[in-house]
Every structure is written in structure tokens, then in C-alpha cells.
Amino acid sequence: MTNDCRPRLRSNHILKYADDTTVVDLIRDNNEAAYREEVRHLVDWCRGNNLILNVKKTKEIIIDFRKSRPTHTPLLINDSAVEVVSSTKFLGVHITDNLSWSPHIFSLMKKGQQRLHFLSRMKRASLPPPILQTFYRGTIESPLTSYISIWSGSCRASDWKSLQRVLRTGEKITGAPLPCIKNITDRRSPDPHRPQPPQPWTVFPPGVRQKVPQHLLQKDQTTEQFLPPGHHTLNAT
Known part of the structure; x- marks a missing residue:
């Protein structure tokens, strides 16, 4: 379980899908300390959970539209430099450093x-x-x-x-x-003028659970909702 693998700072985001993990950070004033600290924290978390990061498959993409870019210090993971690429594939979507589609x-x-x-x-x-x-x-x-x-x-x-x-x-x-x-x-595409249907469930942060009242999970209501009509007909015969 990777539920306890969370960003340490609010400016960072960790996106997890199956065995892929992506660290996203908004860097201001050329200060990369929070970003690099987050990567070190992720490496330590993997080491503590007996997981090995494949540095050869790890890529770094920098999106910067300034005319004069500062010199980028290589990102090190286990004393190996992470390759900086101009484009990458994230969950089936090709993303480039100039955000061209x-x-x-x-x-x-x-x-x-x-x-x-x-x-x-x-x-x-x-x-x-x-x-x-x-x-x-x-x-x-x-x-x-x-x-x-x-x-x-x-x-x-x-x-x-x-x-x-x-x-x-x-x-x-x-x-x-x-x-x-x-x-x-x-x-x-979402239409801001279109009324959105009410959401019966509230999204909670990781680690927080909500107990569903029993009157919302009546046996007859749940059975009729999730089982097709053919199932009831077969049982009736």
C-alpha cells in the first residue's frame, strides 16, 4: 500500500498510478530546495518499504517559458543523474516541455x-x-x-x-x-453554465473514512440496484 506516500510540502504533488509515481513541483525564484527534498523523501520512503527505483527509467521534464533559462543542476537518485527529456508520456498522453500537443x-x-x-x-x-x-x-x-x-x-x-x-x-x-x-x-468539455448533479459522496483525504448509515444500505434496495433483472427471474423460478 502506498497510502502513506504523501508530499511533505504543499507546493509539491505526488501522482501515483499502479507502479508509476510522478513528483510535480512549482519552482519559484529558482529555488529547487523543496523539489529536491521531496525527491529525497520519496527515495527514502521506497528504501524503507523495500522498493527499488529504476533510475534508468526515471525521467525529468522541465517546463520553463523564460527566454534565459538558468543552469539546471542534475537531479541525483542513488548517486545517479536523472535524464532530462524534452517530452515524456504520462498515462498515454505525450507531454512536451513547450506544452505543444x-x-x-x-x-x-x-x-x-x-x-x-x-x-x-x-x-x-x-x-x-x-x-x-x-x-x-x-x-x-x-x-x-x-x-x-x-x-x-x-x-x-x-x-x-x-x-x-x-x-x-x-x-x-x-x-x-x-x-x-x-x-x-x-x-x-465541462460547461460552467450547465447545472451539475448533486454528489452523494464527499471526497475525503487519504486515511479518512466515513461510516455509511445503515438505512442507506437496505438489503432490498442494494440487491435491486446492483443485480440485473435476469438474476431475480432466475432465482424466482
């Missing part, structure tokens, strides 16, 4: 074009259009629109055209109109 869009377009080949082979096999559309929606449209609410706001016009070419090719193969990618963006 063109590499990410190119990766999406390349993946979509590769899967269009399988879609055209399915059409040559005389599969019906509904199956072709289902294949497109599940294997091409889904990755094209993943994290779209993040990168769509600062995407270049040339990148949109690249994605639209994949869409038009899919329409030619399936023989039916497909949802426009920009319309999907508008549908998924």
Missing part, C-alpha cells in the same frame, strides 16, 4: 491510420455497416478522443485537420456519417 496528435493519428487498415479489410470481407461502425467507434474513435478535454483547447488547426482526415477515411469505409471529433469535444 502536436506530438500527441501525431501519435493518435498514426494509431488511427493503422486501425483503418483493419477496418478496410473488414469491409472487403463483406461485413455489414453496423459492425464496421461499431469497430470504428470502439477501436479508432475511442483512442482519438481520449483525454480530448485536456488537449482540445490548445490544439492547432493543422492538428485538427489531421484528425479529420482519419474521420473522413472512416466515413468512406463504413459508408455512413460518423460523429465529428469537435462535436465530441463540445459534448465532453
